[in-house]
Amino acid sequence: MADLPVKGSVTPLASMIPAEEAHNAAKRVREAISERQKELDRLSLFSSENNNLINLVQRLPDELSHEIMVPFGKAAFFPGRLIHTNEFLVLLGEGYYVERAAKQTVDILQRRGKDLDSQVESLKAMITDLDTEAKFFSATAVEAEEGLVEIREDYVEDFPAENKAESGGTQISEEEYARIMSRLDELEDEEKAAECASSDEETDRAHASSADSSFPHAFDGHGIRASLEAQLKDLGQSPEGKGVGQKQAAAGLPSVREYERHESIESPMKGLVDEETLQRVAENSAADFPERSLRAGSDLPKAFTGSIIERSHGLPPTAPDKDAANQAPLTNSSKPASRFKMRRGNR
Amino acid sequence: MASSSTAAARELQRDLENHANALSKIQKDIAKNHQVRKQYTIQLGENELVLKELDLLKEDANVYKLIGPVLVKQDLAEANANVRKRIEYISGELKRLDGTLQDLEDQQNSKRETVLKLQQKIQNLQAAKSKS
Known part of the structure; x- marks a missing residue:
């Protein structure tokens, strides 16, 4: 009875996943995260710009004409008047423009904003995913360094x-x-x-x-x-x-x-x-x-x-x-x- | 004997170099392919957005197309058809790119294998040489 068969196996985690590799993986994931973060920043910038534009377009037709400074070249301005405040030429993309009234323009812009928001959301989700991945990798690296071992034992049902x-x-x-x-x-x-x-x-x-x-x-x-x-x-x-x-x-x-x-x-x-x-x-x-x-x-x-x-x-x-x-x-x-x-x- | 083995080694070395060059070329092609693909996907998204907006327009809306420096007035139906055609074209192009990408990856894998084999051969030869 003393010579019981050894059940299961013990493997040091470090032998399966070298700490260095885990570190590298964590680094790579972090790089990916920073990339995504940049993308996210860009998108949120678009989103805020879009919102500003919506506000502006909503306000423009409030009056028949606006006194503005018209840019002339890079550094010069001259006074002018903005008329036809309810007519917009909206770029839809791919070189297509369409004539729209202020309200219709706002609709288009809002649809665009929604699209941007959904993109931002998906990016955020992706970032959180990658974040957990990075955390897991670093945790694994730490564990491997600490000399954690994995013990595996096949489950044998008792009743036979x-x-x-x-x-x-x-x-x-x-x-x-x-x-x-x-x-x-x-x-x-x-x-x-x-x-x-x-x-x-x-x-x-x-x-x-x-x-x-x-x-x-x-x-x-x-x-x-x-x-x-x-x-x-x-x-x-x-x-x-x-x-x-x-x-x-x-x-x-x-x-x-x-x-x-x-x-x-x-x-x-x-x-x-x-x-x-x-x-x-x-x-x-x-x-x-x-x-x-x-x-x-x-x-x-x-x-x-x-x-x-x-x-x-x-x-x-x-x-x-x-x-x-x-x-x-x-x-x-x-x-x-x-x-x-x-x-x-x-x- | 020694001279023949060195000649063989040199031959192998040259072979390896050729294959490595081919491999790196394929890899470059793949990278290019990826970039083109990305561009096309972006264009596809933009076109779809345009199509959505065009669908929402009423019949009497004025649509213009920017051609060079001028805005050319276009019929709504015409614009719609154009955009649809463009989307079709882009999707076809994407499919084609997928095919070529697959091909290139297969080529890359086979090339990589041959390169690895060659490297092993050279190593074996060198080991044998150092022994003798």
């Missing part, structure tokens, strides 16, 4: 643990395995029977009954008490807490006293092991075999599926030593087997 147990025949002999499996089948049948018996009643009642009476029979809790008590030490507070809660729900007042006892005295905990806690542990140990959904019988009669399997692994106190970091599923499957073996030996 049975197959692994089979393949791990070196640990458990074929015969033993067969015995274990037959015993487990037996247990499951009993569990199902118990469940059937309790399923006629209400869910609450079923809960209570399975907690109080049916379970120990079905599971033969006394047989495994010795091993379970040893395991209890490893268990955190949470399963006990849950057990107490369950009991409170089921039995009411008397349990409160017990709860107090739980609270006040920590050490004689093992002495107080009541059916609930035992059941809890039994469930957990049973649930270690993903295929065996024993706990479903006492918990949720309907749910006999993978979700339970997942939950059994989600419960950290199942066996804290087992969860220790990088242990292979092989451990998971063989551990409960040994427990059952122990039980068989006791009987």
Whole structure:
């Protein structure tokens, strides 16, 4: 079990993305941003000019004529009068001009302004995009410099643990395995029977009954008490807490006293092991075999599926030593087997 | 033996130079193509704008076209047709440019490959020479 196969791979980020390259990329992106920024400035200049022109055109026809200084050459002006203030020759582009009144001109200009605005918007969006890109590149560069590593591990689903147990025949002999499996089948049948018996009643009642009476029979809790008590030490507070809660729900007042006892005295905990806690542990140990959904019988009669399997692994106190970091599923499957073996030996 | 290998190396070197020159020429062509394309796209946008405005005009509007230093009065329908034709032409031109650009890029890639191969050959030759 010590020679676990190494799962996944560790690659330093710097080897995949050299810091220098990331820096270069960031620089290039920043250059692109500055280019776009220039374009944006140009466009916003156009836009503001357009707005000024609109204002002017709107004001011009207010009067019949305007006194103006007419430019003459580069530096000279002479006084003049602007007449026909409602006639404009508007350049549409490509050398096409059209005669328009002030109002129509304003319409054209406004359409142009809208076009410009949309262009400005798209440019802005582009710039923000590039900005985030640049930030990402520089962040990557920094990470690569700091020596960040990437850890990759293929996700292996846990529930084909049975197959692994089979393949791990070196640990458990074929015969033993067969015995274990037959015993487990037996247990499951009993569990199902118990469940059937309790399923006629209400869910609450079923809960209570399975907690109080049916379970120990079905599971033969006394047989495994010795091993379970040893395991209890490893268990955190949470399963006990849950057990107490369950009991409170089921039995009411008397349990409160017990709860107090739980609270006040920590050490004689093992002495107080009541059916609930035992059941809890039994469930957990049973649930270690993903295929065996024993706990479903006492918990949720309907749910006999993978979700339970997942939950059994989600419960950290199942066996804290087992969860220790990088242990292979092989451990998971063989551990409960040994427990059952122990039980068989006791009987 | 040594003289023949040096001759081969020189030959290769010349070949490489030729190919490199061709490659740089293609690259220049591509850059030019890009520039022309850009110009055409801008013109296309302008023409489309003009067309939009012309469509919005009423029948009796006076349209002028700037030809050289003079404004020539034009019929609205005529102007409209002209602009449409121009847009068509520009789109066709853009398509053509796309085609040539594709061609040029293919050529560029193949040339680049040959240049790389030649470089490798020369390197191998030099390595062999330094060994012997």
